[in-house]
Amino acid sequence: MRKFGIGMVGYGGIGRVHAMAYRAIPFYYGLPAETINIVGVATSKAETAEKAAREIGCEMWTGDFHDLLKRDDIDVIDCCTPNYLHEEIIIAAAQAGKHIYCEKPLSMNVAEGQRIVQAAAQAGIKAQMTFNYRFFPAILRARQLIDEGFLGNIFSFRGRYYRSSYIDANKPTTWRLRKDVSGGGALFDLGSHILDLIYALLGEFGSVQATLDTLIKERPTAAGSSEKIAVDVDDIALMHVRLANNTLGLVEISRMGTGSANDFVVEIFGDKGAIRFDITNPGRLEVYDTRDSDNPTGGMRGLRTLETGGRYDGQKAPDWTMTPDFVRTHAECQYQFLKAIDEDRAPSPDFADGLHIQAVMEAALRSSEQGRWVSVGEVLT
Numbered sequence: 001m002r003k004f005g006i007g008m009v010g011y012g013g014i015g016r017v018h019a020m021a022y023r024a025i026p027f028y029y030g031l032p033a034e035t036i037n038i039v040g041v042a043t044s045k046a047e048t049a050e051k052a053a054r055e056i057g058c059e060m061w062t063g064d065f066h067d068l069l070k071r072d073d074i075d076v077i078d079c080c081t082p083n084y085l086h087e088e089i090i091i092a093a094a095q096a097g098k099h100i101y102c103e104k105p106l107s108m109n110v111a112e113g114q115r116i117v118q119a120a121a122q123a124g125i126k127a128q129m130t131f132n133y134r135f136f137p138a139i140l141r142a143r144q145l146i147d148e149g150f151l152g153n154i155f156s157f158r159g160r161y162y163r164s165s166y167i168d169a170n171k172p173t174t175w176r177l178r179k180d181v182s183g184g185g186a187l188f189d190l191g192s193h194i195l196d197l198i199y200a201l202l203g204e205f206g207s208v209q210a211t212l213d214t215l216i217k218e219r220p221t222a223a224g225s226s227e228k229i230a231v232d233v234d235d236i237a238l239m240h241v242r243l244a245n246n247t248l249g250l251v252e253i254s255r256m257g258t259g260s261a262n263d264f265v266v267e268i269f270g271d272k273g274a275i276r277f278d279i280t281n282p283g284r285l286e287v288y289d290t291r292d293s294d295n296p297t298g299g300m301r302g303l304r305t306l307e308t309g310g311r312y313d314g315q316k317a318p319d320w321t322m323t324p325d326f327v328r329t330h331a332e333c334q335y336q337f338l339k340a341i342d343e344d345r346a347p348s349p350d351f352a353d354g355l356h357i358q359a360v361m362e363a364a365l366r367s368s369e370q371g372r373w374v375s376v377g378e379v380l381t
Contacts, residue, residue, distance in 0.1 A: 003037065005076070007098070014103055029315060046061065049063055076098065076100070082182065087107055087108070100127045114355065114380075129349045131196040134333070146268070150289075159197070159265070167257075185214070185231075187253055187361050188361060190254075191253040195357050201266070205243055206245075207374060209373045211237070212368040273288055283308060286306075
C-alpha cells in the first residue's frame with residue numbers, strides 16, 4: 001500500500017477512536033509505520049487543536065480546517081465533527097481534490113446529503129462512510145451466508161440498538177441533544193448504525209412507519225446549573241419498516257435503555273434458517289438451520305454458534321482467536337477505504353449508501369409527525 005497522509009477535522013471522543021484505529025492499521029497488516037500518517041488536525045479552536053495534535057503526535061494543528069486542504073501531503077480528510085458541519089467540510093474537501101472519510105450520519109437531512117453526494121461525484125474523489133459495524137467478522141460471515149442462500153426465503157428481521165447514555169435527567173445538554181446541530185436524536189446517533197447494518201445485509205429500504213418520542217423534555221444547560229433548555233430531538237424511535245422487496249421488519253432505537261450499556265442485536269428469519277448477531281459476543285455468529293435433522297429427540301436442531309473470532313483477510317496480528325472490538329472495526333473500515341483508494345476502486349459503504357440511510361431516517365421523522373407509512377423514495381424527490 002502506498003503512503004497516505006490524513007487530515008483530521010474534529011477531535012472529540014470519536015476522533016480519538018479514529019486516531020487510535022489509524023495508528024493500529026500497520027500493526028494489524030504488517031505495514032511500515034509510515035504508511036499511514038496523521039499529518040494534521042483541525043478543531044473549532046486553535047488551542048484545542050494544539051492539544052489534540054500533541055495527543056496524536058502530528059506536526060500541525062489549526063482552528064481552520066481549510067488549512068488542511070492546502071497541504072499537498074494530506075490525501076484524505078477524516079470528518080468527525082458534529083453533523084451540522086459535514087456539508088461545508090466535505091464539499092470544500094472534495095473541491096480541493098481530497099478523498100473523504102466521514103462519520104455517520106452523512107448529513108443533517110436529505111437535501112444536504114444530496115449536495116454532498118453530488119459534490120463528491122463531480123470532484124471524482126473517493127468517499128466513504130464510517131459504518132464500522134459492518135466490519136465485525138461475524139457480520140462479514142452473515143453476509144456470505146445470506147448471499148449463499150442459507151436463509152432461503154427471508155420472512156422478517158428485527159434490529160435493536162439500546163443504550164442508557166441519557167437516562168439521567170440531570171445530564172446536561174450536549175450537541176447531540178440539539179436539532180440545529182445534530183439534525184436528530186437517537187435515530188440519527190444510533191439508528192444510522194442499525195439501519196445501515198440491515199441495509200448492508202438485506203438491501204434497500206422501501207417504506208417506514210415510525211413513532212419517535214422525547215422522554216426527558218428539558219435538561220440543564222451545564223453541569224450543576226439550574227437553568228434548563230428544551231430538548232428538541234428524539235430519545236427513542238420505534239419503527240416498522242419494509243424493504244424494497246417488501247420484507248417486513250422491526251427496528252428499535254433508544255438512548256434510554258436502562259441497564260443497556262451497548263445493546264446491539266440483529267436477527268433475520270428465513271424458511272431455511274436464521275441468523276442472530278449480538279455485539280456483546282462480537283466474535284460469534286448464531287445460526288439456525290432447518291435442514292438439520294430433528295430426530296431423534298430434537299436431533300441437532302437449535303441455534304449453533306460459529307466461531308468467527310477476529311478473522312480478517314490478511315491480518316498479521318493478533319491471531320483470529322482474539323475477539324474483535326469497537327476500535328478494530330473502525331480500523332478495518334478505514335483500511336478498506338485506503339485500499340480502495342490505493343487500488344482505484346469504488347469504496348463501500350460510500351456516500352450514496354449514507355444518503356440512503358439519511359432518507360430512511362427522514363422518512364421515519366416524517367412518519368412520526370404525520371402518523372402514516374412514508375416511502376423512502378418520497379423524501380428523495
